[in-house]
Amino acid sequence: MDNKVTLGLVQISCTNHIEENIERTIARVIEAATRGAQIICLQELFDLPYLAQRVDIHGYELARSVEENPVLHRLGTLAGELGIVLIVPFYEKADRGLYFNTAAVFDVDGRLLGTTRKSHIPDGPQYHEKYYFTPGNSNYPVYSTRFGRIGVGICWDEWFPEVARILSLKGAEILFYPSAIGSEPDHPELSTKPIWEKAISAHGIYNGTFVAVVNRTGKEDEMTFYGGSFISNPFGEIISQLNGEEGVLVQEIDRNDISSARHLLQFLRDRRPETYAPLLHQELR
Amino acid sequence: MDNKVTLGLVQISCTNHIEENIERTIARVIEAATRGAQIICLQELFDLPYLAQRVDIHGYELARSVEENPVLHRLGTLAGELGIVLIVPFYEKADRGLYFNTAAVFDVDGRLLGTTRKSHIPDGPQYHEKYYFTPGNSNYPVYSTRFGRIGVGICWDEWFPEVARILSLKGAEILFYPSAIGSEPDHPELSTKPIWEKAISAHGIYNGTFVAVVNRTGKEDEMTFYGGSFISNPFGEIISQLNGEEGVLVQEIDRNDISSARHLLQFLRDRRPETYAPLLHQELR
Numbered sequence: 001m002d003n004k005v006t007l008g009l010v011q012i013s014c015t016n017h018i019e020e021n022i023e024r025t026i027a028r029v030i031e032a033a034t035r036g037a038q039i040i041c042l043q044e045l046f047d048l049p050y051l052a053q054r055v056d057i058h059g060y061e062l063a064r065s066v067e068e069n070p071v072l073h074r075l076g077t078l079a080g081e082l083g084i085v086l087i088v089p090f091y092e093k094a095d096r097g098l099y100f101n102t103a104a105v106f107d108v109d110g111r112l113l114g115t116t117r118k119s120h121i122p123d124g125p126q127y128h129e130k131y132y133f134t135p136g137n138s139n140y141p142v143y144s145t146r147f148g149r150i151g152v153g154i155c156w157d158e159w160f161p162e163v164a165r166i167l168s169l170k171g172a173e174i175l176f177y178p179s180a181i182g183s184e185p186d187h188p189e190l191s192t193k194p195i196w197e198k199a200i201s202a203h204g205i206y207n208g209t210f211v212a213v214v215n216r217t218g219k220e221d222e223m224t225f226y227g228g229s230f231i232s233n234p235f236g237e238i239i240s241q242l243n244g245e246e247g248v249l250v251q252e253i254d255r256n257d258i259s260s261a262r263h264l265l266q267f268l269r270d271r272r273p274e275t276y277a278p279l280l281h282q283e284l285r
Numbered sequence: 286m287d288n289k290v291t292l293g294l295v296q297i298s299c300t301n302h303i304e305e306n307i308e309r310t311i312a313r314v315i316e317a318a319t320r321g322a323q324i325i326c327l328q329e330l331f332d333l334p335y336l337a338q339r340v341d342i343h344g345y346e347l348a349r350s351v352e353e354n355p356v357l358h359r360l361g362t363l364a365g366e367l368g369i370v371l372i373v374p375f376y377e378k379a380d381r382g383l384y385f386n387t388a389a390v391f392d393v394d395g396r397l398l399g400t401t402r403k404s405h406i407p408d409g410p411q412y413h414e415k416y417y418f419t420p421g422n423s424n425y426p427v428y429s430t431r432f433g434r435i436g437v438g439i440c441w442d443e444w445f446p447e448v449a450r451i452l453s454l455k456g457a458e459i460l461f462y463p464s465a466i467g468s469e470p471d472h473p474e475l476s477t478k479p480i481w482e483k484a485i486s487a488h489g490i491y492n493g494t495f496v497a498v499v500n501r502t503g504k505e506d507e508m509t510f511y512g513g514s515f516i517s518n519p520f521g522e523i524i525s526q527l528n529g530e531e532g533v534l535v536q537e538i539d540r541n542d543i544s545s546a547r548h549l550l551q552f553l554r555d556r557r558p559e560t561y562a563p564l565l566h567q568e569l570r
Contacts, residue, residue, distance in 0.1 A: 120555045137560060159552055161446030161491055162561050169569040187549060195490055195520050195550075202487035205480055206446055235480050264472060265480075267444055270405045273565045275422060276447050280558045280565075284454040 003256050005147045007174070007210075008037025008084075009249040011229045011242050013218025014049050021047045022071060026078065028248050033082040035250045038147045041087040043216040043229075044155045044178040045101065047071060048091060050220050052129045059132055063093035066115060072104055080110020085145040087152060089178040091132075092117070101133040101154055103178055108146040116141055118154035119163065125185045126223055129156075142170040148255065155179045158213065162279065164203035169268075172209060173255055179215040182225035193226050201232035208234045208262035210253055217244055234261030288541050290432045292459070292495075293322025293369075294534040296514045296527050298503025299334050306332045307356060311363065313533050318367040320535045323432045326372040328501040328514075329440050329463040330386065332356060333376060335505050337414045344417055348378035351400060357389055365395020370430040372437060374463040376417075377402070386418040386439055388463055393431040401426055403439035404448065410470045411508055414441075427455040433540065440464040443498065447564065449488035454553075457494060458540055464500040467510035478511050486517035493519045493547035495538050502529050519546030 010028040014021045025046055032040050045051070051059040066072065072090060079086035085107055092102035092115070101118035117136025121129045140163060142151045151167030151174075153160075158177040167175055177200060184190060204211045210233060217227030230241035231251045240251040262268060278284055295313040299306045310331055317325050330336070336344040351357065357375060364371035370392055377387035377400070386403035402421025406414045425448060427436045436452030436459075438445075443462040452460055462485060469475060489496045495518060502512030515526035516536045525536040547553060563569055 119557050119560060122551070122555060124549075124551070135557060137557075139560070140563070156555065159491065159550065160556065161450065162556070162564060165446065166561070166563045166569070169563060169566060171570045184549065190549075192550075195522075198483055198521050199487050199490040202484050205484040206444065236483050237480075264409075264469065264475075265444065265477075266407070266409070267405075268568075270407060270441065271445065271447070271567065272404050272420060272422075273567055275404060275424070276451070276564050278425070278451045278454060279447060279561050281454060282556065282558055283553075284451070285456045 001148065004252055004254050006036045006038050006250060006252045007212050007231055008032030008035070008040040009212060009214040009229045009231070009242070010040065010042050011214060011217055011227050011249070012043065012246050014216060014220060016049050018047050029078065029086070030082070032248045032250055033084050035248070037084065037250050039085040039145065039150065039174070041176045041178060041212060041214050042089055043214045044089045044180040045091055046089050046178070050180050050216070050223060052132055053126050053221060053223055055128050055131050060099060063091040063099045065093045066104070076106045076110045076112060079106040079108065083108045085147050087176055087178065089154060098134060099132060100136050101129070102136070103152050103154055105143045105145070105152065113143045113145065114141050116152040116154065118157055120156040120160055122156040140166045140170065142167055142172045148173050150174045150176055152176045155181065158200050161203065161206065164207055168207035168209050173258055174210040174212055175203060177211070177213045179213055180225060181215055182223050185222070191226070193228055197228070197230065197238065201236045201238055204232045204234050205236035205265070206267060208258055208265065208267070210234060217246060234258050286433065289537055289539050291321045291323050291535060291537045292497050292516060293317030293320070293325040294497060294499040294514045294516070295325065295327050296499060296502050296512050296534070297328065297531050299501060299505060301334050303332050314363065314371070315367070317533045317535055318369050320533070322369065322535050324370040324430065324435065324459070326461045326463060326497060326499050327374055328499045329374045329465040330376055331374050331463070335465050335501070335508060337417050338411050338506060338508055340413050340416050345384060348376040348384045350378045351389065361391045361395045361397060364391040364393065368393045370432055372461055372463065374439060383419060384417060385421050386414070387421070388437050388439055390428045390430070390437065398428045398430065399426050401437040401439065403442055405441040405445055407441040425451045425455065427452055427457045433458050435459045435461060437461045440466065443485050446488065446491065449492055453492035453494050458543055459495040459497055460488060462496070462498045464498055465510060466500055467508050470507070476511070478513055482513070482515065482523065486521045486523055489517050489519050490521035490550070491552060493543055493550065493552070495519060502531060519543050
């Protein structure tokens with residue numbers, strides 16, 4: 001496998017017209033692949049307006065099972081046609097009343113390698129996710145794709161060092177985080193963007209991995225998403241970033257940088273897992 | 286307990302004259318207390334030259350037991366006289382042939398609250414720590430001091446999200462990291478300083494805690510330590526920092542900021558400890 005691999009992140013602004021969101025995304029995927037991207041990641045719930053902005057019982061009707069999801073089928077086929085690895089977040093119906101915030105990973109032949117369900121579910125003003133999504137328990141899979149070993153966390157998952165560590169221990173070279181983050185109604189004066197950039201890129205330092213975050217952008221009713229999708233290297237440096245506009249980020253990375261970082265900052269060598277049992281507790285006061 | 290508390294960090298440049306290092310440090314502690322500091326932290330192995338720069342069997346002679354350590358005794362007394370909480374890193378002799386890199390915590394009455402042994406031991410060119418220090422297993426204690434609940438990690442410990450998380454789950458409001466970090470002979474072109482600042486301050490974001498890092502400064506033979514001691518808030522923002530000169534950092538913080546951060550970024554609420562068992566493994570390939 002070549003040590004060089006080119007990543008593509010597709011950052012779009014969604015409307016209530018789902019078909020339009022899909023068409024615009026597909027055009028961007030083709031653009032990214034044409035520019036050389038080999039692993040392409042879409043944003044969280046890529047084709048839907050951010051439904052958790054409000055509590056609405058009709059929202060559940062948007063969920064689809066893996067098997068009966070024409071959008072997934074279409075994008076898997078596209079991955080095969082373009083010869084790319086493609087990460088496709090979607091609203092998953094596991095059963096009537098059991099819904100997950102999930103991402104599907106397709107390999108270059110269009111084959112579904114598996115799905116990762118969002119493990120950590122936020123909840124707050126305009127982020128009513130606990131209403132829509134059950135906390136996933138897909139055990140943090142790592143996927144051996146044609147272009148490298150990758151792990152996926154979905155949005156809120158990206159804030160938990162536990163997730164990044166588990167994926168890295170399993171051999172992930174790149175952590176992909178499809179996201180939807182923006183304004184905070186309780187803190188109109190605060191932008192979480194610099195906090196988010198620091199917290200997410202720092203995972204790369206602790207673990208010696210690349211990190212690729214795809215965030216949605218644009219205004220949806222009361223909410224403004226800030227985009228800013230980025231790729232950071234194993235020293236935690238953001239090497240490429242979009243602004244708040246729709247767009248595609250295409251960036252080549254070199255997997256050799258993983259060894260370089262880990263041979264200087266040997267955290268995997270020096271971990272003390274025999275002392276970490278307290279991490280399995282909710283509280284320790 | 287007042288929600289406002291003032292922290293003091295003492296950053297000095299050490300020579301081979303141990304007595305002189307002690308005197309200069311004590312003068313700085315008094316200066317910090319005079320300027321209002323209530324919890325004062327010294328740098329890693331504060332009174333010794335950085336002995337791990339080379340492998341030398343005579344280095345072990347510098348270790349002292351907690352009981353028979355006149356420097357610890359003197360600084361404990363000083364803490365009582367000044368009415369401060371004082372964190373004093375030292376080279377601990379547990380037995381002949383069993384040595385730890387440790388920090389003692391004294392409360393405002395001069396009483397020793399306990400010790401924290403460095404858990405994660407680095408090793409590399411000019412950082413031959415595995416020769417001198419056994420990996421500690423003091424179970425990451427959190428100390429209830431007169432001025433707040435604090436946890437301590439020692440240098441390399443500061444790079445491990447596991448340590449910050451365990452201390453925070455145990456109720457630490459401020460994470461203190463006495464350190465000794467500087468030049469990397471294998472990477473003369475690289476400064477780890479920005480990487481270090483990001484990685485360490487980000488712990489504050491994940492956990493909603495303050496972080497206070499004390500790093501030594503100055504040149505010792507082949508090594509240059511970069512100082513840059515800092516305090517960051519529960520949003521991971523560095524709110525006060527020294528440059529590469531000797532000095533004292535005195536900064537008031539407000540414990541109310543912990544609630545503000547945690548009520549916006551509710552990571553403690555949403556953790557999934559039942560899914561974290563993989564963290565107890567060394568590798569998972």
